[in-house]
Amino acid sequence: MTERNYTTVNPCVMCQPMGSVMAFKGIENSMVLMHGSQGCSTYMRLHLAHHFREPVDIASTSLSEKGAVYGGSENLKKGLKNVMARYHPKVIGVTTTCLAETIGDDVGRILKEFREEEKDAEDVHIISVSTPSYEESHSTGYIKAVEAIVRYFTESGIGKDIFNNKLNVVLGENIAPEDIRELKRILASNIGPRSFIFMPDTSETFDAPMTGKAEKIFPGGTPQSEIADMKNCAASIGLGITSDNRALDYLEAKYNVPAKRVPMPIGLEYSDRFMSALSEIAGSEIPETYKKERGRLIDAMVDVHKYLYGTRVAIYGDPEMVLGLLSLSLENGMYPVLVAPSCKTSAFKECALERIDRMNLDCDVKILEGLDFDAFNDAVKEANPEMLIGNSNGKYISQQIGVPLIRVGFPIHDRVGAQRILMMGYRGAMSMVDRITNTILEAKDIELEKKWLQNKESNLPGSCCDRTPAHAHLH
Numbered sequence: 001m002t003e004r005n006y007t008t009v010n011p012c013v014m015c016q017p018m019g020s021v022m023a024f025k026g027i028e029n030s031m032v033l034m035h036g037s038q039g040c041s042t043y044m045r046l047h048l049a050h051h052f053r054e055p056v057d058i059a060s061t062s063l064s065e066k067g068a069v070y071g072g073s074e075n076l077k078k079g080l081k082n083v084m085a086r087y088h089p090k091v092i093g094v095t096t097t098c099l100a101e102t103i104g105d106d107v108g109r110i111l112k113e114f115r116e117e118e119k120d121a122e123d124v125h126i127i128s129v130s131t132p133s134y135e136e137s138h139s140t141g142y143i144k145a146v147e148a149i150v151r152y153f154t155e156s157g158i159g160k161d162i163f164n165n166k167l168n169v170v171l172g173e174n175i176a177p178e179d180i181r182e183l184k185r186i187l188a189s190n191i192g193p194r195s196f197i198f199m200p201d202t203s204e205t206f207d208a209p210m211t212g213k214a215e216k217i218f219p220g221g222t223p224q225s226e227i228a229d230m231k232n233c234a235a236s237i238g239l240g241i242t243s244d245n246r247a248l249d250y251l252e253a254k255y256n257v258p259a260k261r262v263p264m265p266i267g268l269e270y271s272d273r274f275m276s277a278l279s280e281i282a283g284s285e286i287p288e289t290y291k292k293e294r295g296r297l298i299d300a301m302v303d304v305h306k307y308l309y310g311t312r313v314a315i316y317g318d319p320e321m322v323l324g325l326l327s328l329s330l331e332n333g334m335y336p337v338l339v340a341p342s343c344k345t346s347a348f349k350e351c352a353l354e355r356i357d358r359m360n361l362d363c364d365v366k367i368l369e370g371l372d373f374d375a376f377n378d379a380v381k382e383a384n385p386e387m388l389i390g391n392s393n394g395k396y397i398s399q400q401i402g403v404p405l406i407r408v409g410f411p412i413h414d415r416v417g418a419q420r421i422l423m424m425g426y427r428g429a430m431s432m433v434d435r436i437t438n439t440i441l442e443a444k445d446i447e448l449e450k451k452w453l454q455n456k457e458s459n460l461p462g463s464c465c466d467r468t469p470a471h472a473h474l475h
Contacts, residue, residue, distance in 0.1 A: 095145070161231070241323075267432075275294075337365060392414045
């Protein structure tokens with residue numbers, strides 16, 4: 001693989017504001033105002049709308065040359081007024097871009113001035129988060145925004161400081177609406193439908209049903225009252241172990257809410273760990289429904305083992321998803337020859353090696369963190385996989401080297417149904433196993449068809465392989 005440390009070509013990550021938008025969209029009756037140039041919000045809207053196939057409104061303060069020179073205070077205040085007048089949100093997430101960060105706007109001071117000037121803003125929760133686009137990634141922006149939201153509402157004085165005996169469930173990485181619905185189903189069955197607070201919840205806001213009514217802000221998301229009540233919970237569980245879950249750390253440090261971290265439940269082992277954690281928290285047995293689902297998953301793994309064993313695969317995307325898919329591939333006998341999380345995290349390599357070292361693999365596994373797609377292309381060609389698993393951005397290398405791509409994660413902009421892809425839990429693992437196996441079988445069918453056509457053409461009269469003189473056929 002060629003070393004290109006001097007520059008980044010086509011990064012595998014998106015900027016921090018993108019991640020913050022995903023977090024704010026999981027809050028009930030919220031709107032995002034991006035403090036920066038108009039192009040930033042346009043880029044976010046386009047990417048999210050293509051992936052989720054839903055209209056995604058993101059407001060902008062539309063900083064121009066004047067704002068860049070004299071500061072964006074006037075633009076930010078006007079933007080807040082317009083958002084409140086047009087959308088009537090209960091929550092406004094103010095996220096900064098590289099332009100606002102570079103000119104050094106003091107967003108906290110501007111928001112304080114705005115509240116003093118506008119009495120109509122008293123009933124609106126305005127939460128700011130610093131997300132410069134020129135550093136870190138969308139995963140970091142997501143984590144920062146979740147922490148800022150939890151901090152704001154737990155300190156806002158909403159509700160009472162009364163122990164509620166509930167469980168906080170805090171996502172450490174953005175996942176599909178279908179996966180959120182599956183996790184909420186599992187939680188409701190194991191600990192009770194009203195015994196947990198799920199944060200953030202984009203299951204409806206990024207996958208809204210068609211009602212025939214034009215909605216400026218889609219219903220759904222975690223209610224503000226529930227977020228404020230997170231400090232009164234009995235415990236917290238964080239889904240994700242490769243990155244720092246700052247919201248969990250904050251709740252544990254300030255409000256003494258004990259926290260437990262488990263991997264995203266992708267595949268058999270990580271789903272087992274999630275179910276065991278819930279069983280321990282609830283103090284009860286795992287429901288029979290999930291024991292049967294686990295049995296069906298194992299049955300499915302036995303059925304497809306002869307197809308999956310030894311298949312060389314390259315996995316890339318957001319860190320928690322990549323770790324889960326690595327685990328799933330290992331337990332199905334696949335060879336994950338290349339593992340490439342989109343950004344560097346505090347614990348990815350350690351967690352991945354811990355999972356790999358327990359398997360007696362007949363291949364080397366290369367772990368490369370924080371690659372751009374230019375370097376990733378070189379790494380893929382060197383690893384020589386038979387399949388890629390990751391988002392749509394890998395389609396070009398897939399086409400170039402002639403191997404299939406299983407599209408999962410974010411973004412998926414050249415196929416529909418990204419919001420309905422299920423990976424979590426035993427049902428999600430079964431779905432992924434079926435998708436991977438059927439892709440392999442389809443690739444084999446295409447290869448056999450090509451060989452059959454080549455053989456058929458080579459046996460035609462007059463072909464280069466037909467040694468009989470042409471005139472002999474006349475007698």
